[in-house]
Amino acid sequence: MCKPKLTISEVAKLAGVSKTTISHYLNGKFEYMSKDTKEHVGSIIKESGYQPSKIAQSLKSQNSFIIGIIVSDIESPFTAGLIKSVEQALSGSNYLIMTANTDNSIEKEIQAIEAMQAQQVDGLIVHTNNMDNDYLVSLAKAEFPIILADRFVNNFDFDIVHIDNVEPIQNLVSHLDHEGYEDIYFFSENPEHISTRQLRVNAFNNIMEAKNVTSDQVRYIDILDTEAIKDRIVEIMEKFVKYRHKPAIVCENGVVLFVMAKCMKELGLSLPDEIALCGYDDWGGFARLGWADMLFDGITTVSPSVYDLGQKVTNLLLARIKDSKSASEEVVLQAPLIIRNSTELRSFNLKQAQKKTNESLNK
Amino acid sequence: MCKPKLTISEVAKLAGVSKTTISHYLNGKFEYMSKDTKEHVGSIIKESGYQPSKIAQSLKSQNSFIIGIIVSDIESPFTAGLIKSVEQALSGSNYLIMTANTDNSIEKEIQAIEAMQAQQVDGLIVHTNNMDNDYLVSLAKAEFPIILADRFVNNFDFDIVHIDNVEPIQNLVSHLDHEGYEDIYFFSENPEHISTRQLRVNAFNNIMEAKNVTSDQVRYIDILDTEAIKDRIVEIMEKFVKYRHKPAIVCENGVVLFVMAKCMKELGLSLPDEIALCGYDDWGGFARLGWADMLFDGITTVSPSVYDLGQKVTNLLLARIKDSKSASEEVVLQAPLIIRNSTELRSFNLKQAQKKTNESLNK
DNA sequence: TTGAAAGCGCTACCAT
DNA sequence: ATGGTAGCGCTTTCAA
Numbered sequence: 203m204c205k206p207k208l209t210i211s212e213v214a215k216l217a218g219v220s221k222t223t224i225s226h227y228l229n230g231k232f233e234y235m236s237k238d239t240k241e242h243v244g245s246i247i248k249e250s251g252y253q254p255s256k257i258a259q260s261l262k263s264q265n266s267f268i269i270g271i272i273v274s275d276i277e278s279p280f281t282a283g284l285i286k287s288v289e290q291a292l293s294g295s296n297y298l299i300m301t302a303n304t305d306n307s308i309e310k311e312i313q314a315i316e317a318m319q320a321q322q323v324d325g326l327i328v329h330t331n332n333m334d335n336d337y338l339v340s341l342a343k344a345e346f347p348i349i350l351a352d353r354f355v356n357n358f359d360f361d362i363v364h365i366d367n368v369e370p371i372q373n374l375v376s377h378l379d380h381e382g383y384e385d386i387y388f389f390s391e392n393p394e395h396i397s398t399r400q401l402r403v404n405a406f407n408n409i410m411e412a413k414n415v416t417s418d419q420v421r422y423i424d425i426l427d428t429e430a431i432k433d434r435i436v437e438i439m440e441k442f443v444k445y446r447h448k449p450a451i452v453c454e455n456g457v458v459l460f461v462m463a464k465c466m467k468e469l470g471l472s473l474p475d476e477i478a479l480c481g482y483d484d485w486g487g488f489a490r491l492g493w494a495d496m497l498f499d500g501i502t503t504v505s506p507s508v509y510d511l512g513q514k515v516t517n518l519l520l521a522r523i524k525d526s527k528s529a530s531e532e533v534v535l536q537a538p539l540i541i542r543n544s545t546e547l548r549s550f551n552l553k554q555a556q557k558k559t560n561e562s563l564n565k
Numbered sequence: 566m567c568k569p570k571l572t573i574s575e576v577a578k579l580a581g582v583s584k585t586t587i588s589h590y591l592n593g594k595f596e597y598m599s600k601d602t603k604e605h606v607g608s609i610i611k612e613s614g615y616q617p618s619k620i621a622q623s624l625k626s627q628n629s630f631i632i633g634i635i636v637s638d639i640e641s642p643f644t645a646g647l648i649k650s651v652e653q654a655l656s657g658s659n660y661l662i663m664t665a666n667t668d669n670s671i672e673k674e675i676q677a678i679e680a681m682q683a684q685q686v687d688g689l690i691v692h693t694n695n696m697d698n699d700y701l702v703s704l705a706k707a708e709f710p711i712i713l714a715d716r717f718v719n720n721f722d723f724d725i726v727h728i729d730n731v732e733p734i735q736n737l738v739s740h741l742d743h744e745g746y747e748d749i750y751f752f753s754e755n756p757e758h759i760s761t762r763q764l765r766v767n768a769f770n771n772i773m774e775a776k777n778v779t780s781d782q783v784r785y786i787d788i789l790d791t792e793a794i795k796d797r798i799v800e801i802m803e804k805f806v807k808y809r810h811k812p813a814i815v816c817e818n819g820v821v822l823f824v825m826a827k828c829m830k831e832l833g834l835s836l837p838d839e840i841a842l843c844g845y846d847d848w849g850g851f852a853r854l855g856w857a858d859m860l861f862d863g864i865t866t867v868s869p870s871v872y873d874l875g876q877k878v879t880n881l882l883l884a885r886i887k888d889s890k891s892a893s894e895e896v897v898l899q900a901p902l903i904i905r906n907s908t909e910l911r912s913f914n915l916k917q918a919q920k921k922t923n924e925s926l927n928k
Numbered sequence: 929t930t931g932a933a934a935g936c937g938c939t940a941c942c943a944t
Numbered sequence: 945a946t947g948g949t950a951g952c953g954c955t956t957t958c959a960a
Contacts, residue, residue, distance in 0.1 A: 209937055220947040225939055236945060256683045257623045258937035261952050266620065268663070268684075276652065282645040289639065289666040293673070298680055300631070301664045303652040310656070317661055320619045321631075464859060493856050496827060572953055583931040588955055599929060621953035624936050 208252045217246040228254055260322055267296045269519065270318035272311060273351075274331035276303040279485030280456060280508060281329060284351055287512025288327060295520075297324070308332040308395070315341070325519045327351055332395040347522040351515050354397035361522055363514040363533040365482075367401035370504035370537040374452050374480055375409050377502070377539060381547040383450035383478050386410075387438060388420045389462060390454035402454050402482070425461045432465045439477065450545065453481025456503075463497045473498045475554075478545040482506070482537065500542030506535055571615045580609040591617055623685055630659045632882065633681035635674060636714075637694035639666040642848030643819060643871060644692060647714055650875025651690060658883075660687070671695040671758070678704070688882045690714055695758040710885040714878050717760035724885055726877040726896040728845075730764035733867035733900040737815050737843055738772050740865070740902060744910040746813035746841050749773075750801060751783045752825060753817035765817050765845070788824045795828045802840065813908065816844025819866075826860045836861045838917075841908040845869070845900065863905030869898055 210228075214221045219239060226234045227243045235243070246252075260266040271288060273281040289299060300323060302314035308331060315337055318326060325347035328338065339358045342348050350362040371388075378386050388406040393399035403420055410419055423431050438449045453459035459481035471477055480502035484494040494501045514533050521528075573591075577584045582602060589597045590606045598606070609615075623629040634651060636644040652662060663686060665677035674693060678700055681689060688710035691701065702721045705711050713725040734751075741749055751769040756762035766783055773782055786794050801812045816822035822844035834840055843865035847857040857864045877896050884891075 210939095211937080214947095221938080222940085222947055222949095223945085226946095229939080234945065239945080253679065253683045255624075255685065255937055257620055257629065257685045258952090259939080260620045261618075261624050261937080261954090262939050264952075275649075277642070277645045277649045279640070279642070279645075282640045282642075285664070286638075286640045286666055289664075290668075293668075298684060299664055301648070301652075301662055303649055305653075305656075316616065320616050321661060322618065322620045460856075467859060493823075496830060496860060573955095574953080584954080585931055585933095585956080586929090589930095592955080597929065602929080618953055621936090622955080624938090624953080625955050627936075 207255070208250055210252075210254065213247060213250060213252045216250060217243050219243060264322070265324045266322040267298060268300050268321065268323045269297050269325050269327065269516075270300045270302070270315075270321075270323040271327045271329075272302045272304060272314050272318070273329040274304055274306050274311075276301065278457065280483060283485065283508035284329065284512050284515075287509045288516050289512075291513045291516035304331055306331045308335065311335065312337050319346075325349070325523045327515050327519060328355075329353060330355055333397045334395065345526040347519060347526065349515050349519045349522065351511060352398060354401075359530045361518050361530045361532075363511055363518060363535065364398070365506040365511070365535050365537050367398060368405040370482065370506075370539065371402060371405045371452065372409060373539045374502070374504060375406075377541065378450045378452070378478060378480070378545060381450075381474070381478070381545055382448060382551075383545075383547065384447035385438070385442065385445075385449040386415075386419060387449065387451045388454065389423055389434075389451055389458050389481075390420065391425060391458060392422055399454055406452065423458065423461075425457055428461065428465055428468075431461065432469055435462075435465055435469060435471070435477075439471070442477075448477075448547070450478035450480070453479070455481070456483030456485050459483065459501065459503070460493070463501060467497075473501075473544045474547045475550050478502075478547065480504075480545050484540065494540075495542055498544050500544060502542045502545040503540050504537040505540050506537035510535055570618070571613055573615075573617065576610060576613060576615045579613060580606050582606060627685070628687045629685040630661060631663050631684065631686045632660050632688050632690065632879075633663045633665065633678075633684075633686040634690045634692075635665045635667060635677050635681070636692040637667055637669050637674075639664065641820065643846060646848065646871035647692065647875050647878075650872045651879050652875075654876045654879035667694055669694045671698065674698065675700045682709075688712070688886045690878055690882060691718075692716060693718055696760045697758065708889040710882060710889065712878050712882045712885065714874065715761060717764075722893045724881050724893045724895075726874055726881060726898065727761070728869040728874070728898050728900055730761060731768040733845065733869075733902065734765060734768045734815065735772060736902045737865070737867060738769075740904065741813045741815070741841060741843070741908060744813075744837070744841070744908055745811060745914075746908075746910065747810035748801070748805065748808075748812040749778075749782060750812065750814045751817065752786055752797075752814055752821050752844075753783065754788060754821060755785055762817055769815065786821065786824075788820055791824065791828055791831075794824065795832055798825075798828055798832060798834070798840075802834070805840075811840075811910065813841035813843070816842070818844070819846030819848050822846065822864065822866070823856070826864060830860075836864075836907045837910045838913050841865075841910065843867075843908050847903065857903075858905055861907050863907060865905045865908040866903050867900040868903050869900035873898055 210221050210224050214224045223235055232240050271285055275281055300318060304311040304314055311331055327349050329351040330353050333354055333356050335355050338355055342358050342360055348360060350360045352364045375386060390399050390403055393403055421434050442449050451462060453462055462479055473479055482504055484492050484503040484505035494503045518531060573584050573587050577587045586598055595603050634648055638644055663681060667674040667677055690712050692714040693716050696717055696719050698718050701718055705721050705723055713723045715727045738749060753762050753766055756766055784797050805812050814825060816825055825842055836842055845867055847855050847866040847868035857866045881894060
C-alpha cells in the first residue's frame with residue numbers, strides 16, 4: 203500500500219544489534235548500553251526514519267495514548283471549542299484525540315463508545331446526549347476513566363466538569379427585574395434526556411416560584427421550526443399589549459439564543475424597549491468570533507469559558523487515568539454575566555427621556 | 566485499571582472451541598463451522614459481552630480503520646463543518662476519526678501527521694496551514710492515502726477537493742459592478758503559506774487588471790488587530806469623500822468577512838449605501854446557524870457547501886485507500902452567489918428615489 | 929468442520 | 945552491556 207514501514211527487527215539488523223537494544227533506546231533506557239551503541243543506534247534510527255508502531259506498542263502495553271471525545275454535535279461552537287481546548291491541554295503530552303459525533307442519537311453514542319473502547323482508548327470525555335446511558339455507567343463502574351463534559355449521566359457518580367446551571371439564571375433574572383421587565387420567559391429545547399436543560403428549567407422555575415409567579419413561563423421549542431417559535435413570541439407580545447407587563451426572554455443555550463434573535467429580527471421587534479433577550483453562551487470568544495455583541499447592538503449573555511471547561515476536563519481525565527481509585531470529582535464553572543444592549547431598558551428609557559427633555563427645551 | 570477485558574482465547578475456552586473458530590465467527594466466515602457451533606459461539610460471545618481488540622486486529626491486518634483529519638483550526642466553523650460531514654460520510658462504515666488541530670503551526674502539523682502515521686491511520690484528510698510540507702509530500706509519494714481538503718500543497722499532485730477560487734470572485738465583482746460600486750477592494754489574511762488565499766488574491770488581481778484598474782486594491786489584515794482594520798476602512802471612506810467612487814469590499818473568507826462586519830458596525834457605517842460588504846463563506850448553514858443573513862440585514866456571500874466538501878473528500882479517500890495506484894483527482898466545488906442587502910445598492914437607490922417621489926407628491 | 933501454530937511489531941524478563 | 949525469547953490478542957495457513 204505504501205512505504206514498507208521499517209520494523210524494529212529490521213532496524214536492529216541495520217544497526218547490528220538486537221531488538222532489545224533498539225527497544226531500550228526507544229524507551230530512553232540508555233543505562234543498558236554503551237555510549238558507542240547509543241550513538242550508533244541513534245544515528246541508524248535517524249537515518250532510516252524508523253518510527254515504532256504505536257499499534258504494537260499499544261498491544262503490548264495495553265494502553266494506546268488515545269483519548270476519545272464523544273460529543274453530541276461537533277459543529278456546535280460550544281463543542282468545537284471544547285475539542286479545541288482539550289487538544290491544547292493535551293498538546294505536549296503524547297496523547298492523540300479520537301472524536302465521534304453522536305448527532306443527538308443515543309444509539310450512535312453507544313456505538314461510538316463501544317468502538318472507542320475496542321480501540322483501547324485510555325480514557326473518554328463525553329458530552330452525552332442522553333442522561334440514561336447504561337453502557338457508560340457499566341464502563342465507569344468497571345473503573346474505566348471517563349469524564350463528563352457539562353452534561354450529567356444518571357445512576358453513577360461520574361467525574362464531571364460543568365457550567366453552573368443555577369446562579370447564571372438567577373443573575374439574569376435579577377438583572378431583568380432590575381431593568382424593569384415584569385414578564386420573564388425561559389426558552390429551551392426539548393429537555394428530555396439532557397441534564398443541563400432540565401437543571402436550567404428547574405432553576406428558572408424555582409426562581410419564578412420564589413417570586414410568586416404562578417403562570418408557567420417556560421417554553422419548549424424546536425430550533426428548526428422558526429414559524430412555531432415566532433408564534434410563541436407573538437403570543438408573548440399579545441399578552442404585553444393586553445397587560446402592559448414588559449416581556450423578557452432567557453434562553454437555555456447559545457443555539458436557542460441565536461435562533462430567537464433571528465426570529466425577533468424577522469418579526470421586526472425592537473430590543474430592549476419592546477422585549478428583552480438574553481441567555482447562556484457567548485460562543486466564539488476563543489476564536490474572537492463572538493456574535494453576541496453584534497446582533498441587536500449586543501445581546502446580554504452569561505458566558506462560560508469553554509476553554510476552562512476543556513482544560514479542567516482534560517486534567518481530571520489525565521488524573522483519573524493515573525489513579526482510578528480516588529473519589530469522583532464535580533467541578534462547577536461559573537458563567538459571568540455580560541450585560542449588553544438587548545436588556546438595558548433603563549438606559550434606553552433614560553435616553554428617551556433625555557430626548558424628550560431636549561425636544562421640549564428646543565421648542 | 567478496568568474491567569479485565571476478555572480475550573479471544575478466553576472466549577474460546579468458554580465456548581469449548583479453538584481461537585480459530587472464534588476468529589472465523591468474528592469475521593463472518595460461517596462456512597467453516599457447523600450450524601450448531603455457530604449458534605453456540607454466537608450466544609457465548611453475546612453473553613460474555615466479548616469485544617475483539619481492534620489493536621490486535623490492526624497489528625495483524627496492518628490497517629486500523631482509523632481516518633486522520635488534520636485541520637488548521639478546529640474551532641473555525643468551516644473546519645467544524647468539514648469534520649462533521651466527514652463523520653457523517655463515514656458513519657455506517659467501520660472507520661473512526663482521529664482529529665488533530667495544528668493551530669496554524671507547521672511544526673504542529675508535521676508532528677500530528679507523524680503521530681497519526683505511527684498510529685497506523687489508514688488515510689489522512691489534511692486541511693494544511695502550509696503549502697510547503699515535505700513530510701506530507703514524502704508520504705504521498707510513498708502512496709500513503711492522503712486527500713487535501715480545500716488547500717493545496719506544493720510539489721506533488723495530491724488528490725484534492727477544493728472550493729472554486731476564481732469564479733465566485735468574478736461573480737462577486739460582476740455583481741458589485743452591476744450594483745454600481747466603482748472602487749472594489751479585496752481583504753485577506755496573510756496569504757503566505759496558504760494556497761486558497763494566494764489563489765483568491767491572484768484571481769481578484771486578474772479581474773482588476775482586466776478592468777484596467779491600476780491601483781492596488783488588495784489589503785492584508787490581521788483579524789485580531791481591529792484597530793488597524795478600521796484604519797484601512799477609514800482610508801477607503803476618505804478616498805470616497807474625495808473621488809466619489811462608491812467603495813465595496815470583498816473578503817477572502819468567512820472570518821475576515823465577520824471581522825469586517827464587526828469593524829464596520831463599530832465605525833457606524835451604513836450598508837449598502839455608504840459601502841458594500843461581501844465575501845466567501847456563509848457558515849452554519851449545516852447547523853442552521855448562518856449569521857450572514859442576520860448582520861446588516863443580510864450580507865452577500867458566496868456559499869460553498871462544506872457538507873459536499875466533507876462528502877467528496879471522504880469518498881475520494883476511501884477510494885484511494887482501496888486503490889493507491891489510480892491517477893490523482895482534483896475536484897472543484899462551486900460556491901453559489903447569495904445576494905443579500907449588504908451589496909444591493911440599486912434597490913436601495915430605488916427605494917430612496919421612490920421616497921423622494923412620494924414626498925414631492927405629498928407636498 | 930475444527931484446531932494447532934506461526935507471526936504481526938513491540939516490550940520485558942532473564943540469560944549471558 | 946547485550947541478546948534470546950515469550951507473549952500481548954488477533955488472523956490465517958495448513959493439517960487433521
